[in-house]
Amino acid sequence: MGKAAVVGAFEDIRAALAVLVAEVDGCGVELFCAADPLAGLADGCLDVLAGAREVEARVAGLKARAAVAYADAAGAVAGPGLPVVGQEMAVAAEIGCVLALGPRAASSFLATSHALSASLPRTLSALQAGVISWQHATVMADETAGLDAAGAAGLEAHFLDPEAPDAARGCPVGELPAHRFRAKARVWRERHHAESIEKRHAKGTMDRRVEYRPDQDGMAWLAAYLPADQGAAAWNRLTAVARGLQVPGEDRTLTQLRADTFADAILTTGLATGLVPGSTRGGGAGGSGAGDHASGSAGAPGDGGGEGPDALSRIVPGAGLSSSVRAQVLVTVPVFSLLGLTDEAAVLDGHGPIPASMARRLVAEGAGSFYRVLVDPRDGAPLEIGRKSYRVGKAMRNWLRLRDGKCPFPGCSNPSLDTEADHILAWANGGTTGISNLGQPCPKHHRLRHTTGWKPTPATQTDPPGWTSPTGRHYQSEHQDWEPTKWPQGRVPGAADIVRHRGCPWEDALQRFLSAHS
Secondary structure, eight states, X not given: OTHHHHHHHHHHHHHHHHHHHHHHTTOSSSOSOSSSXXXXXXXXXXXXXXXXXXXXXXXXXXXXHHHHHHHHHHHHHHOTTSOHHHHHHHHHHHHHHHHTOOHHXXXXXXXXXXXXXXXXXXXXXXXXXXXXXXXXXXXXXXXHTTOOHHHHHHHHHHHHOTTXXXXXXXXXXXXXXXXXXHHHHHHHHHHHOGGGHHHHHHHHHHTOEEEEEEOSTTOEEEEEXXXXXXXXXXXXXXXXXXXXXXXXXXXXXXXXXXXXXXXXXXXXXXXXXXXXXXXXXXXXXXXXXXXXXXXXXXXXXXXXXXXXXXXXXXXXXXXXXOSOOOEEEEEEOOHHHHTTSOOOOEEETTTEEEOHHHHHHHHHTTOOOOOEEEBOTTTOOBOXXXXXXXSOOHHHHHHHHHHHSBOOSTTOOOBGGGOOOEESSOGGGTOOEEGGGEEOOOHHHHHHHHHSSOEEOOOOSSSOOOEEOTTSOEEOOBOOOOOOOOOOTTOOOOHHHHHHTTXXXXXXXXXXXXXXXX
16 A cells, blocks of 8 residues: 555545534534534534544654654665764654754654653553653653663553552543643652652752843843752742732732742842851741651641651741741651651652752751651551531641642642632531541632632542533542652661650650551
């Protein structure tokens, strides 16, 4: 068949597209719904969008396979006389011209295509089946770069094999936006390959800098490359101060208020601090847990209670802003990692994995109170906690943040320190104030819930609520990938660890934890 088959196949595709365009334009052979044509058309357009997403993924898989096949065939035709680098450049140039890509984009596309074909079979199969998009496949290739074959296979299986022992929970990868999949993949990679994060963080710290880039319309970008804890503290503080400025009569948006606050701090009082370069100041509020895994969370300024060693948040006062609003850094730290017995990565709210050394430093430099959290020793998930009053208290708020990790609306990345507790079944309608009846949407999606037809679905002890749209379609939320903590190899923690950490704020909680597991 050869070229004739290819030409015929694409003619069929074009004909099918013409049919779909006619349906979207309302000119199809028959109506989507004769009883309500407008509602039927709206629902039909969503079906077209869902189908187009799947077809685009299948086409991307075809393009990847075609690119690799072309590269192999071109290399064989060229023979051994042409230098390898020259042949690679020639292939990338040809592909770039055919796909109307620049040299860098063409080389990147070809490299990802080779990675999918050579070492990521599950990813390529999912792409060809229309289950994930090209953007998801690119994330998988990026996050498995540098891993050995077993590590890459483990990451693939976790997210793409529902039968895997540690399969990802909640919303399937292909239904997550690619940027959320990248965040989850990075968490898994750092959790299972923590040996490399300390070295990469040390290198990254040496590269810290501030960059200035002019832009159009008399505007410019000013960006800082900082350690994650400092960047998160700065962002959280800007957000807190900006929200405090949203008073009646203030017509600036939250985004504009952040920018104005940032510029004011830099250009006026923000540099008159007296801080030692590279240092920060502050106290903290946070939490911990007990079980085979220990983790925890902290709430807004003033939140916290109880004690424990392993999940802490640090409150870092802003240097040059006159407002009394404080910023928070919320960190979840496995207990043995905090003690220095393992190097399991901690998780910084709104960022992702951070080195264990950074988490220990946050604790040592100022975390002053802790919140103790008991988790399920089998899978690391938080346990249920409830109240009989309408008000969501400090402990409940921390549990909610621990369960959800961020705003539960699909695709939203707003961290848990920027969310609002919300009863799924209203208190007035008989709803209780317990984890299973609470969500924590960000302000934007909180308004969406109460002003439109979008509604959250029931939550559970360990899973955040999903969402149902006004059209009746259901969308799953992103779930946390809880895992039991890693116990130190070759020894059992005991009294010596109590002595080594005597005087630390979490000494009493550590004693209780070790006593419970002795």
